[in-house]
Amino acid sequence: MMAGDAPELSAQERAGRPFPVSWDQFHRDCRALTWRLNEVGPFHAVIAITRGGLVPAAIVARELGVRVIDTVCIASYDHDKQGELQVLKGISEQAMKLGGGTGKGLLIVDDLVDTGKTGKLVREMLPDAHFATVYAKPKGRPLVDTFITEVSQDTWIFFPWDTALSYHPPLRDGAA
Numbered sequence: 495m496m497a498g499d500a501p502e503l504s505a506q507e508r509a510g511r512p513f514p515v516s517w518d519q520f521h522r523d524c525r526a527l528t529w530r531l532n533e534v535g536p537f538h539a540v541i542a543i544t545r546g547g548l549v550p551a552a553i554v555a556r557e558l559g560v561r562v563i564d565t566v567c568i569a570s571y572d573h574d575k576q577g578e579l580q581v582l583k584g585i586s587e588q589a590m591k592l593g594g595g596t597g598k599g600l601l602i603v604d605d606l607v608d609t610g611k612t613g614k615l616v617r618e619m620l621p622d623a624h625f626a627t628v629y630a631k632p633k634g635r636p637l638v639d640t641f642i643t644e645v646s647q648d649t650w651i652f653f654p655w656d657t658a659l660s661y662h663p664p665l666r667d668g669a670a
């Protein structure tokens with residue numbers, strides 16, 4: 495950064511509007527997602543986009559009675575800064591076979607789509623799979639087949655596995 499330049503804002507700071515999600519709420523939203531997916535399936539396997547997709551994938555797979563779960567491991571955000579996408583582990587040969595090579599009958603699960611970059615990459619790997627997320631922001635929404643809650647692009651979702659209970663100052667003292 496050059497002297498005098500404004501500090502670079504993280505994706506979370508740019509988003510501005512916080513949307514904290516509790517474990518209870520997340521579980522309810524995953525169950526609601528499963529109700530919708532139950533109309534679309536059956537699915538041969540669930541593909542979780544790690545790491546955020548692991549928690550909804552476990553809940554959805556449990557509700558749908560699917561026991562084959564695979565992962566595609568992608569790193570993009572370092573906490574809240576988005577960098578280049580890196581595929582750390584691809585989809586297994588066995589899961590690929592179950593999807594006939596194109597992902598037909600497979601269910602991809604992630605916690606959210608934001609810019610859609612992560613979802614787009616996985617869709618390219620499995621063009622015929624069904625892609626479900628719990629939350630969706632407008633830029634990524636066209637990529638998703640099924641989701642539960644849309645939040646505005648300037649929202650930052652705080653998941654229960656990334657947060658802890660802490661003191662919150664009263665509204666009159668300027669709390670959001």
Ligand SMILES: O=P(O)(O)OC[C@H]1O[C@H](OP(=O)(O)OP(=O)(O)O)[C@H](O)[C@@H]1O
Nearest residue numbers: 544545546570571607608609610611612
């Ligand atoms: O639509 P995009 O702009 O690509 O962002 C969405 C992705 O970002 C988050 O993952 P992250 O890269 O933070 O990794 P994590 O799941 O391991 O936390 C989230 O879980 C999605 O996978």
Ligand SMILES: Nc1nc2[nH]cnc2c(=O)[nH]1
Nearest residue numbers: 571608649650651652653
């Ligand atoms: N936790 C979290 N991770 C993200 N990655 C991209 N967008 C988000 C978001 O809103 N919340």
Ligand SMILES: [Mg+2]
Nearest residue numbers: 544545546547
């Ligand atoms: Mg993720």
